[in-house]
Amino acid sequence: MVKILGIDGSPRPYGNTRKALLLALEGAKREGADVEVLELYKLRVEPCLGCVSDDIKACRYPCPIDDDMKHVYEKVLKSDGIIVATPIYWYNVSGPVKNFIDRLTVFENMIFIDGRSWVEGKVAGFIAVGNDTGAIAVIQNLMSVFNSMGFAIPPWSLAYYTLQGDILEDEKAVLDSVNVGRAVALLAEVLKGCARPPKVWYRADKEYRSFSRLVARKIKEQVEKFLG
Amino acid sequence: MVKILGIDGSPRPYGNTRKALLLALEGAKREGADVEVLELYKLRVEPCLGCVSDDIKACRYPCPIDDDMKHVYEKVLKSDGIIVATPIYWYNVSGPVKNFIDRLTVFENMIFIDGRSWVEGKVAGFIAVGNDTGAIAVIQNLMSVFNSMGFAIPPWSLAYYTLQGDILEDEKAVLDSVNVGRAVALLAEVLKGCARPPKVWYRADKEYRSFSRLVARKIKEQVEKFLG
Amino acid sequence: MVKILGIDGSPRPYGNTRKALLLALEGAKREGADVEVLELYKLRVEPCLGCVSDDIKACRYPCPIDDDMKHVYEKVLKSDGIIVATPIYWYNVSGPVKNFIDRLTVFENMIFIDGRSWVEGKVAGFIAVGNDTGAIAVIQNLMSVFNSMGFAIPPWSLAYYTLQGDILEDEKAVLDSVNVGRAVALLAEVLKGCARPPKVWYRADKEYRSFSRLVARKIKEQVEKFLG
Amino acid sequence: MVKILGIDGSPRPYGNTRKALLLALEGAKREGADVEVLELYKLRVEPCLGCVSDDIKACRYPCPIDDDMKHVYEKVLKSDGIIVATPIYWYNVSGPVKNFIDRLTVFENMIFIDGRSWVEGKVAGFIAVGNDTGAIAVIQNLMSVFNSMGFAIPPWSLAYYTLQGDILEDEKAVLDSVNVGRAVALLAEVLKGCARPPKVWYRADKEYRSFSRLVARKIKEQVEKFLG
Numbered sequence: 001m002v003k004i005l006g007i008d009g010s011p012r013p014y015g016n017t018r019k020a021l022l023l024a025l026e027g028a029k030r031e032g033a034d035v036e037v038l039e040l041y042k043l044r045v046e047p048c049l050g051c052v053s054d055d056i057k058a059c060r061y062p063c064p065i066d067d068d069m070k071h072v073y074e075k076v077l078k079s080d081g082i083i084v085a086t087p088i089y090w091y092n093v094s095g096p097v098k099n100f101i102d103r104l105t106v107f108e109n110m111i112f113i114d115g116r117s118w119v120e121g122k123v124a125g126f127i128a129v130g131n132d133t134g135a136i137a138v139i140q141n142l143m144s145v146f147n148s149m150g151f152a153i154p155p156w157s158l159a160y161y162t163l164q165g166d167i168l169e170d171e172k173a174v175l176d177s178v179n180v181g182r183a184v185a186l187l188a189e190v191l192k193g194c195a196r197p198p199k200v201w202y203r204a205d206k207e208y209r210s211f212s213r214l215v216a217r218k219i220k221e222q223v224e225k226f227l228g
Numbered sequence: 229m230v231k232i233l234g235i236d237g238s239p240r241p242y243g244n245t246r247k248a249l250l251l252a253l254e255g256a257k258r259e260g261a262d263v264e265v266l267e268l269y270k271l272r273v274e275p276c277l278g279c280v281s282d283d284i285k286a287c288r289y290p291c292p293i294d295d296d297m298k299h300v301y302e303k304v305l306k307s308d309g310i311i312v313a314t315p316i317y318w319y320n321v322s323g324p325v326k327n328f329i330d331r332l333t334v335f336e337n338m339i340f341i342d343g344r345s346w347v348e349g350k351v352a353g354f355i356a357v358g359n360d361t362g363a364i365a366v367i368q369n370l371m372s373v374f375n376s377m378g379f380a381i382p383p384w385s386l387a388y389y390t391l392q393g394d395i396l397e398d399e400k401a402v403l404d405s406v407n408v409g410r411a412v413a414l415l416a417e418v419l420k421g422c423a424r425p426p427k428v429w430y431r432a433d434k435e436y437r438s439f440s441r442l443v444a445r446k447i448k449e450q451v452e453k454f455l456g
Numbered sequence: 457m458v459k460i461l462g463i464d465g466s467p468r469p470y471g472n473t474r475k476a477l478l479l480a481l482e483g484a485k486r487e488g489a490d491v492e493v494l495e496l497y498k499l500r501v502e503p504c505l506g507c508v509s510d511d512i513k514a515c516r517y518p519c520p521i522d523d524d525m526k527h528v529y530e531k532v533l534k535s536d537g538i539i540v541a542t543p544i545y546w547y548n549v550s551g552p553v554k555n556f557i558d559r560l561t562v563f564e565n566m567i568f569i570d571g572r573s574w575v576e577g578k579v580a581g582f583i584a585v586g587n588d589t590g591a592i593a594v595i596q597n598l599m600s601v602f603n604s605m606g607f608a609i610p611p612w613s614l615a616y617y618t619l620q621g622d623i624l625e626d627e628k629a630v631l632d633s634v635n636v637g638r639a640v641a642l643l644a645e646v647l648k649g650c651a652r653p654p655k656v657w658y659r660a661d662k663e664y665r666s667f668s669r670l671v672a673r674k675i676k677e678q679v680e681k682f683l684g
Numbered sequence: 685m686v687k688i689l690g691i692d693g694s695p696r697p698y699g700n701t702r703k704a705l706l707l708a709l710e711g712a713k714r715e716g717a718d719v720e721v722l723e724l725y726k727l728r729v730e731p732c733l734g735c736v737s738d739d740i741k742a743c744r745y746p747c748p749i750d751d752d753m754k755h756v757y758e759k760v761l762k763s764d765g766i767i768v769a770t771p772i773y774w775y776n777v778s779g780p781v782k783n784f785i786d787r788l789t790v791f792e793n794m795i796f797i798d799g800r801s802w803v804e805g806k807v808a809g810f811i812a813v814g815n816d817t818g819a820i821a822v823i824q825n826l827m828s829v830f831n832s833m834g835f836a837i838p839p840w841s842l843a844y845y846t847l848q849g850d851i852l853e854d855e856k857a858v859l860d861s862v863n864v865g866r867a868v869a870l871l872a873e874v875l876k877g878c879a880r881p882p883k884v885w886y887r888a889d890k891e892y893r894s895f896s897r898l899v900a901r902k903i904k905e906q907v908e909k910f911l912g
Contacts, residue, residue: 466734467731467732467734468734468737468738471737497731503695503725503778503779503780504695504773504778505695506694506695506696506771506778508815509696509699509771510696543734545732545734545782545785545786545789546785546786546825546832547829548776548777548782548785548825548829549776549782550731550732550734550782551731551732551779551782551783551786554773554776554777554778554779554782555779557773557776558774558778558779561773561774587736587737593828597775597776600775601774601775601776604774604775
């Protein structure tokens with residue numbers, strides 16, 4: 001079984017970013033993954049101090065900053081895949097997502113300490129949600145960053161929604177989001193050596209559309225319950 | 229006289245980002261500007277709460293978050309131009325720069341309150357410094373963001389340095405940085421109606437090269453004094 | 457009087473890209489500009505040969521490639537401002553827009569021949585149109601490119617439309633497009649020294665909205681006539 | 685055995701872009717791949733006509749444009765992985781690379797014809813080479829594009845070189861390039877079901893460094909022979 005970690009970079013636990021992330025995680029669960037959500041806005045994650053600029057070997061795990069990244073680090077290490085869901089703030093990730101990314105440098109920079117990035121071979125997926133343009137500007141940054149840390153990226157590992165409505169009502173965005181979770185989970189399994197590659201990555205067949213709609217409805221109810 | 233605000237988004241007051249910013253501000257001073265540096269890493273600037281997602285009119289100046297942005301807001305409002313200098317962290321700005329940008333939304337979003345962005349017509353310049361690639365990825369994001377808030381961008385309003393050495397030893401990077409300050413100050417004057425447009429924007433003539441070298445030496449001494 | 461050149465990078469003379477460009481040019485005309493459209497898909501513009509990689513001084517105006525850029529070069533030189541309108545193809549400009557940009561290197565590279573970019577101080581505006589996301593990814597590339605060649609960028613110098621309908625029916629996109637033309641024309645006048653800076657850049661007042669609607673209707677009729 | 689197709693988007697068959705691509709292909713060969721280079725500048729590849737804007741089903745394989753893409757299409761279809769090597773022209777790919785990408789839409793758009801992208805599950809790697817900044821701006825665009833077409837991206841699937849010298853003399857850039865080929869070949873094998881995932885993706889051990897140096901020397905000799 002693979003573990004997929006969902007990173008929620010939005011301040012709204014009832015917003016489209018969270019909904020998209022939950023859709024993806026349901027897609028991952030359907031492939032047998034164990035999933036978990038981390039809400040960055042509920043954690044204290046200080047900005048990176050860029051120690052690496054003074055001394056290439058100064059940046060290493062564990063990071064000297066004493067904050068909630070401690071637990072995040074452990075969860076990232078234990079995960080086989082990670083799905084980053086961010087709101088689009090000024091054609092870019094939110095501040096907490098930026099801090100989260102910068103603080104992951106301690107894993108990547110282990111290259112200079114013990115010869116390998118501690119996140120090499122993990123799998124990544126990306127979700128960007130906003131009210132305006134900017135989705136690809138955000139996602140392309142995330143792709144290049146996580147790939148440069150050593151993450152693999154499965155086919156169609158991106159989903160976005162940039163309209164004003166409820167993402168759960170948008171069939172295409174729902175299907176894309178669920179498929180991100182599916183793809184991340186499947187590639188994580190393949191790279192762990194515990195499954196053969198799928199014949200089809202992106203599923204849009206009748207059965208899967210019906211599953212996606214079901215999942216969207218379930219999340220809608222959860223959010224309504226949450227909002228009281 | 230125009231006021232140019234320099235935003236330092238690096239944690240190292242003795243690093244290349246700060247040096248590049250100081251170079252730019254010297255370029256601005258030479259054109260008669262009044263300059264000031266704000267060190268984001270010394271301020272408490274919380275992440276944007278994205279109120280605008282719930283209600284387009286909820287995001288307005290003053291921002292409800294009670295932190296050091298209060299003073300930053302005042303300084304931005306009083307400035308005619310702003311130069312953002314950021315270290316390149318994962319092909320992107322640092323976390324504090326991201327928070328600073330997101331929190332500026334209160335000014336831009338005044339469009340929906342009183343019909344205009346409170347930063348419209350101000351001028352912006354951009355500096356990105358790192359040890360690896362990513363300078364243009366950062367700068368192009370900054371350009372599109374500040375232009376979308378209403379800032380004007382003068383010719384050659386960008387400088388970067390992505391090598392391992394001291395930016396002050398790199399003649400091209402020094403000249404580019406000084407010229408960013410020059411261009412921002414000049415356009416700010418023109419747009420305030422207190423000067424005619426210059427015949428030449430980017431100066432690389434003998435006199436200006438000599439001025440740039442002088443300025444680089446001065447900053448080198450300042451930094452050395454700072455480092456003790 | 458200033459001359460504003462509109463570059464149409466789309467193969468469809470009746471499509472949203474062209475419509476957006478025409479909107480912008482009407483915005484420019486209203487400020488007294490002389491305007492002209494260049495349709496890249498009707499011209500033969502060969503790819504840049506990258507001579508500069510072999511010898512920094514080998515790239516200079518006139519470009520050795522003998523094709524329709526000859527006329528384009530002359531028009532760019534005579535213009536005071538340029539508005540680039542591109543369809544969004546794979547989160548990027550179209551191929552002909554790419555060739556057009558790369559071939560402009562001969563002007564910028566004159567820095568190494570006679571000390572200055574031949575396009576320094578001209579003004580640029582940007583329009584990106586597609587059926588999906590990617591607008592800002594395209595526009596941010598264009599901004600950083602034209603600014604690096606020496607173009608100035610006025611406030612709000614960008615417009616985009618990424619929905620499936622007719623841009624002329626979208627009030628916000630129409631207003632943004634018209635304002636791009638307005639801003640480019642106004643800054644070109646200011647930088648030529650023949651006008652004072654405007655008090656307001658982006659106009660969304662009643663009179664201007666009414667003008668924008670009028671212009672949209674006029675373009676709609678033109679396109680319908682063209683389509684027969 | 686897997687087939688890896690190398691796309692050379694540079695006009696210089698002796699330049700750093702080509703050298704980097706050859707390095708990558710040697711890395712792929714070492715893992716048992718069959719490799720081939722396509723030189724875009726030697727082919728006639730017309731710009732995409734954007735048929736999809738008029739009718740979503742109008743864009744399908746075979747593309748109605750009659751040019752050298754015919755052969756390229758066949759080679760892409762037969763390949764298991766593709767490595768795109770582009771010079772950095774204005775923080776972006778070269779014109780021929782842009783046309784190549786846009787013309788691949790016929791494969792991706794088969795989603796709307798027969799339910800799946802014809803390139804889904806293939807693997808992609810990216811190389812960007814220039815004299816200035818812009819590498820990540822280019823690579824992040826390529827990543828998001830190929831991933832959106834259905835390509836998978838292995839860990840560390842990017843290499844770049846943006847200095848003035850010979851890439852073959854730069855140990856880091858050589859190692860990165862060779863590893864791109866290695867990673868693309870390995871993931872292609874895994875996704876084809878004919879190999880288990882490697883324990884290590886990026887190799888920087890002594891044996892591999894020695895292999896990389898050997899390969900660099902071999903390519904140096906080839907290029908010198910070519911240049912006569």
